[in-house]
Amino acid sequence: MRIVDLLSKESILLKASPKNKQEAIDKLVELQVKGGKIADKEAYKKGILAREEQGSTAVGEGIAIPHAKSDAVKGPSLAAMTVPDGVDYEALDGEPSNLLFMIAAPMDGDVHLEVLSRLMTILMDEDFRAKLLAAKDKNEFINVIDEMEQEKYPDEKKEQNVSGDGSYKVLAVTACPTGIAHTYMAAEALEKAGKKMGVPIKVETNGSGGAKNILTKDEIAACDGIIVAADKAVEMSRFNGKKVYKTKVSDGIKIPEELINKIVSGDAPIYNHDGEITDGGSGDDETFGRKIYKQLMNGVSNMLPFVVAGGIFIALAFLIDTIAGAPQDSTFGTYTAAAEFFKTIGGYAFNFMVPILAAYIGMSIADRPGFLVGLVGGYLATTGSTFSSVGGDVPSGFLGALFAGFIGGYIMLGIEKLCDNMPKALNGIKPVLIYPLAGLGVIAVIMCAVNPIMGYLNTGLSNFLSNMGDSSKIVLGCILGGMMSIDMGGPFNKAAYTFGITAIAAGSYDIMAAVMIGGMVPPIAIALSTTFFKNRWNEEERKNGPVNYIMGLSFITEGAIPYAAADPLRVIPSCLIGAATAGGLSMAFDCTLMAPHGGVFVFAVVGNWPMYILSLVIGSLVGMLLLALLKKKVNE
Amino acid sequence: MVTKTIKVVNEQGIHMRPAGMLVAEMKKFPNCNVTLKCGEKTAKATAVMQIMASGIKCGSEVEITAEGENEQAALDKAVELFETGFGE
Numbered sequence: 001m002r003i004v005d006l007l008s009k010e011s012i013l014l015k016a017s018p019k020n021k022q023e024a025i026d027k028l029v030e031l032q033v034k035g036g037k038i039a040d041k042e043a044y045k046k047g048i049l050a051r052e053e054q055g056s057t058a059v060g061e062g063i064a065i066p067h068a069k070s071d072a073v074k075g076p077s078l079a080a081m082t083v084p085d086g087v088d089y090e091a092l093d094g095e096p097s098n099l100l101f102m103i104a105a106p107m108d109g110d111v112h113l114e115v116l117s118r119l120m121t122i123l124m125d126e127d128f129r130a131k132l133l134a135a136k137d138k139n140e141f142i143n144v145i146d147e148m149e150q151e152k153y154p155d156e157k158k159e160q161n162v163s164g165d166g167s168y169k170v171l172a173v174t175a176c177p178t179g180i181a182h183t184y185m186a187a188e189a190l191e192k193a194g195k196k197m198g199v200p201i202k203v204e205t206n207g208s209g210g211a212k213n214i215l216t217k218d219e220i221a222a223c224d225g226i227i228v229a230a231d232k233a234v235e236m237s238r239f240n241g242k243k244v245y246k247t248k249v250s251d252g253i254k255i256p257e258e259l260i261n262k263i264v265s266g267d268a269p270i271y272n273h274d275g276e277i278t279d280g281g282s283g284d285d286e287t288f289g290r291k292i293y294k295q296l297m298n299g300v301s302n303m304l305p306f307v308v309a310g311g312i313f314i315a316l317a318f319l320i321d322t323i324a325g326a327p328q329d330s331t332f333g334t335y336t337a338a339a340e341f342f343k344t345i346g347g348y349a350f351n352f353m354v355p356i357l358a359a360y361i362g363m364s365i366a367d368r369p370g371f372l373v374g375l376v377g378g379y380l381a382t383t384g385s386t387f388s389s390v391g392g393d394v395p396s397g398f399l400g401a402l403f404a405g406f407i408g409g410y411i412m413l414g415i416e417k418l419c420d421n422m423p424k425a426l427n428g429i430k431p432v433l434i435y436p437l438a439g440l441g442v443i444a445v446i447m448c449a450v451n452p453i454m455g456y457l458n459t460g461l462s463n464f465l466s467n468m469g470d471s472s473k474i475v476l477g478c479i480l481g482g483m484m485s486i487d488m489g490g491p492f493n494k495a496a497y498t499f500g501i502t503a504i505a506a507g508s509y510d511i512m513a514a515v516m517i518g519g520m521v522p523p524i525a526i527a528l529s530t531t532f533f534k535n536r537w538n539e540e541e542r543k544n545g546p547v548n549y550i551m552g553l554s555f556i557t558e559g560a561i562p563y564a565a566a567d568p569l570r571v572i573p574s575c576l577i578g579a580a581t582a583g584g585l586s587m588a589f590d591c592t593l594m595a596p597h598g599g600v601f602v603f604a605v606v607g608n609w610p611m612y613i614l615s616l617v618i619g620s621l622v623g624m625l626l627l628a629l630l631k632k633k634v635n636e
Numbered sequence: 637m638v639t640k641t642i643k644v645v646n647e648q649g650i651h652m653r654p655a656g657m658l659v660a661e662m663k664k665f666p667n668c669n670v671t672l673k674c675g676e677k678t679a680k681a682t683a684v685m686q687i688m689a690s691g692i693k694c695g696s697e698v699e700i701t702a703e704g705e706n707e708q709a710a711l712d713k714a715v716e717l718f719e720t721g722f723g724e
Contacts, residue, residue: 055656059684065652113649117691124685 002153003078003118004146005196011035011079012138018087021056025049025066028102031079037104043072044104058091063123067103069112076111077104080141082133099123099132122148168202170194170263171215171223175206175230176249177297181539183207186229186252193256199264206234225263226271227252232298233364237273244271248290292406299361299374299405300566301540306353307562308547313346315554318601328595328605350558354398354489355379357565358405365409366416369435373412373443377404380447382489386455387448394455396447397490398561402568403450408443415439454491461495473510473587480511481518481583481619485575488522488557488564501596509592513606514583516593517616521582522560522575524552524616525623529631532624536631541566552620555599567631574626582619586612637703638711643695646721650692652684654722659684661713668704670714681714 011031018024029038029045038044047068051057058064079102086096101119105112122128128148135141172190176182187203194201202219205212217238220226225243228234229252236244245268251259262268317339318332326335334340355378362374381400383392396403415438419430426434461483468476483496500515530537530545537545541563551559564571592607606612644650650658662670662681670681674696679686681700692698698718702711 051653054653057652059652059656059688061685063685067652069648113651113691113693116651116688120685120689124689 002149003115003122004142004149006076006115007078007080007142007145008035009138009142011077012141013079013081014135014138014141016081016083017085018081018083020087021052021089024064024081024083024087024089024097024100025052025102028066028079028081028100031081032077032102032104035077035079035104037073037075037077039074040072044068044070047072048102052090056090058089058097059120060091060093060095061123061126061129062086062095062098063129064089064091064097064100065103065116065119066100067105067112067116069105069107071107073104073106075106076115078102078115079104082135082141084133099129118149122152168200168219168222169224170199170201170227170260171219171225172201172203172227172252172259173206173215173230173234174203174249174252175232175234177232177294177301177538177540182231182249182253186249186256187213189253189256190227190229190259193260197257197260197264199260201260206230206232224266225268227259227263227268229259231294232301233294233360233367236271236367239271240273242271243268245269295361295364295406295409296402296566298364299357299359299402300562302360303353303357303565304540304544304562306349306356307551307558308544310346310349310353311547311551311554311556311559313342313349314556315550315599317341317343317346318554318598322601328598328602330596332595332598332602351382353558353561354382354401357398357561358401358408361402361405362409362412365406366412369416369431369439370409370412372436373408373439374405376440377401377408377443377447380404380444380451384451384454385444385448386452388452390448394451394458394491394494395489396451396454397487397493398565399487399490399568400447400450400454402565404443404447407446408439411442411446412439415442458491458495461492462499465495465499474584476511477514477587478580478584480514481521481586482576482580484515484518484557484583485522485560485579486572488561493519493557497596504594504596509594509607510587510590512596513591513593513612514586516555516597516599517586517591517612517619518579518583519557520552520555520599520616521579521619521623522552522557522564523548524620525575525578525627526560526563526571527552528620528624529627533628533631535633536628537563538634553600555597570630571627574623574630577626578619578621578623580619581622582615585615585618589615591615637701638707639699639701640711640715641697641699642715642718643697644692644718645694646724647694648724649694649696650687650690650722652688654717654724655684655687657722658687658714658717661717662710665702665704665706665710665713668702668707668710670700670702670710673699673701 011034013027013031016027018027025048032038033041047070048066051068057066081100083098086098089097091097103115131144132141135144174183174186183205187205190201190203204215220238226239228244228246229249231249245262320339321332321335324336326332333343355375358378359371359375362370378401381396381404384395386393415435419434480496483492486492496515500512503511527545527548530542534542548559560575589608589611591612594605595602603609659682672679672681674690674692677690679690700711700714
């Protein structure tokens with residue numbers, strides 16, 4: 001417990017001139033409040049005054065140490081004030097006081113006495129008191145105390161540094177889904193707390209740029225335990241057999257000392273990578289909903305780069321063909337060799353998007369074995385494999401992949417449980433053969449069973465659309481627009497898009513116009529929302545927002561998938577209604593389109609294009625406002 | 637010279653108020669030198685700061701020594717204060 005650690009700069013006031021004891025107390029209490037450790041200012045002040053009533057705390061030599069032990073105090077802290085001209089603090093010796101330290105101590109423990117004792121020990125030195133009074137600024141004031149403490153308590157100084165052999169007592173890993181801010185804030189807080197507590201600590205950050213300051217094998221072997229403050233999956237197998245305390249990344253920022261204490265005191269449970277956490281402990285107190293969110297975000301954040309890079313490539317292809325003056329029909333976007341290059345490669349990157357989403361969800365549930373089931377399950381969702389048509393039929397899109405990621409991950413956990421009863425001799429081949437093989441088999445069967453449902457849905461929808469032909473055009477437009485955005489690549493989207501292309505072949509161009517506008521609205525609505533309602537999104541989502549303008553304008557609905565996947569129940573309905581509005585309006589204005597893709601790049605061939613743009617704007621605004629309405633504010 | 641070792645009974649240890657009380661009482665024996673010894677630390681019973689600096693906690697043992705005029709009375713008074721927990 002060092003004085004300099006209890007005394008923050010905010011709580012120091014130099015060269016003050018309070019008129020009397022009352023005013024000095026007021027000022028010191030104010031300084032304590034600034035230090036941030038006082039929960040209830042009035043209650044604390046009452047404690048101070050009650051103590052003064054029992055007798056002045058001016059102990060002579062110009063020193064006064066008002067103090068209170070109170071429930072109103074969150075943690076031990078000090079405030080300091082120098083009064084060059086002195087103030088009458090009703091000292092026993094009648095002399096004025098010019099060095100005032102106010103102590104705030106929580107009810108439990110002997111902190112109070114320790115601080116008092118330590119303050120007195122250093123304050124007995126006359127030269128030291130003179131230096132404090134002469135301090136020109138707060139930094140100097142603190143430095144004077146620091147030097148004095150190092151001199152009087154030389155042992156502590158050594159403890160501050162890494163222990164003799166260069167090893168760390170406590171290790172930590174921080175990670176958040178976005179990997180931009182919280183990861184590093186938590187790391188900094190932990191390092192600071194470690195320094196303050198004299199506990200050598202090393203913190204690995206698993207940020208968006210990959211892991212930094214990586215913990216080595218030797219460090220892990222030598223440490224007392226590891227703090228894992230993460231909202232996404234981190235590599236855990238290396239911690240097998242060590243004491244590990246798992247918690248949210250925000251705890252790393254808010255209560256770093258507490259976390260370090262968990263390790264130092266040996267309270268953390270021993271982590272057993274093969275299964276449950278042993279040795280009791282409360283490492284697993286996350287709610288189910290939080291776990292799901294964490295797993296989902298693990299998938300989404302890994303998927304995002306594919307969407308962004310692939311999407312921009314495809315948009316570039318359209319741009320190149322526009323400049324080259326390519327005909328705006330179905331060859332648009334692949335007409336020139338350069339465009340074909342970008343559109344094809346961008347498309348390949350896009351193909352990974354949905355499997356990667358599922359893969360990382362699976363991995364965050366079941367670690368490495370879950371990666372395989374998620375990846376293959378997600379891929380099967382995009383191919384749409386069924387038992388009758390294994391090569392692929394109707395893709396279930398990203399909704400199918402979400403399903404594959406979660407179900408695959410939990411099935412993998414189940415398989416691992418089942419394998420617990422197998423002979424120990426098989427332990428070695430479990431992760432290399434048994435888990436992957438069983439996992440692949442199970443996920444293949446499940447996805448082949450699920451995809452046909454999507455097939456029926458798709459057929460049913462196609463038939464439904466064909467029969468709609470006679471009824472209201474506007475209703476049809478609304479339905480098509482909505483279908484484009486409901487699953488962004490799944491059976492609904494596919495059915496609507498195919499319907500649009502069939503209609504082009506049959507010579508009615510208004511349908512494709514409604515289809516395309518429905519697919520353009522979701523990314524634009526989301527982009528607008530990240531621009532005008534920033535507080536609804538996390539940092540990563542905000543940063544990627546502008547890319548969605550390009551995606552939306554290029555009719556790349558997939559740009560909206562990461563947002564939809566992160567919060568499907570709010571994002572999908574908003575996009576759906578916005579897209580349906582735009583689709584209906586497009587039909588109402590008799591807009592037409594002959595090209596099956598291209599977005600804003602083919603607007604030149606859109607019939608009644610001014611109204612088409614108006615429809616797009618209205619639909620996007622509707623989507624944006626609904627997002628603002630439905631989504632909760634993010635606390636970041 | 638008289639000496640007695642006592643155990644600190646008041647829960648909060650010898651914080652400022654008890655220290656002040658002790659000092660006030662010991663000053664009534666101006667020609668008697670009273671010292672407190674707790675662990676490695678020694679403090680004059682008439683110097684609040686020295687007593688405080690010793691950081692005497694509840695349960696710790698304190699050796700009180702008095703030497704000079706009225707030394708027995710001074711020691712008795714000090715012991716009485718410690719044993720009654722300084723009225724706490």
